[in-house]
Amino acid sequence: EPEVTQTPSHQVTQMGQEVILRCVPISNHLYFYWYRQILGQKVEFLVSFYNNEISEKSEIFDDQFSVERPDGSNFTLKIRSTKLEDSAMYFCASEELVAQYFGPGTRLTVL
């Protein structure tokens, strides 16, 4: 069964560094999402992406964040200058018929 994949599974970085989190959505899906989950807290929406552009974003998704679909398969989330509070699990999802299917997540640790 097709599934969403994410790499790396765990990323450790220094505060102020740039990170790129990668996702490969399910191949025939058209809508893509990024969410984050700070340890012990609820899953929070970051951004949705359709037709090569952002369709919606939350207040969390500020100028430090960007998303890109550089080719036909990858969907990336870039954090330009990481802060300590960016430490969280980041989940990618792709959507078919409204239902969103999530990847296993990337644990980002900012030191």
Added chain:
Amino acid sequence: AQSVTQPDIHITVSEGASLELRCNYSYGATPYLFWYVQSPGQGLQLLLKYFSGDTLVQGIKGFEAEFKRSQSSFNLRKPSVHWSDAAEYFCAVAAANNDMRFGAGTRLTVKP
């Protein structure tokens, strides 16, 4: 905007007992409703979804949920819980092609 409330932060049930996890939503139109399960250190797995039609929906792993518009609820049920069901359960509501809003989650502990 849509929102979800899961009133129970933590529920403990005995193995073999029945389970009901509560979910209440707020949304102006007919919502799309979901239940996800998250095991420790894992991603979110879709258990079931409701879009329209029959208000009782069946999902994977023996779970079902019932949409009650009059109560703005979408409670998750299972007749007999297994130890492997111990996990965090999230209810979510979405508009079409829109961001999904999650509840705070209910942690399920299963006693032997």
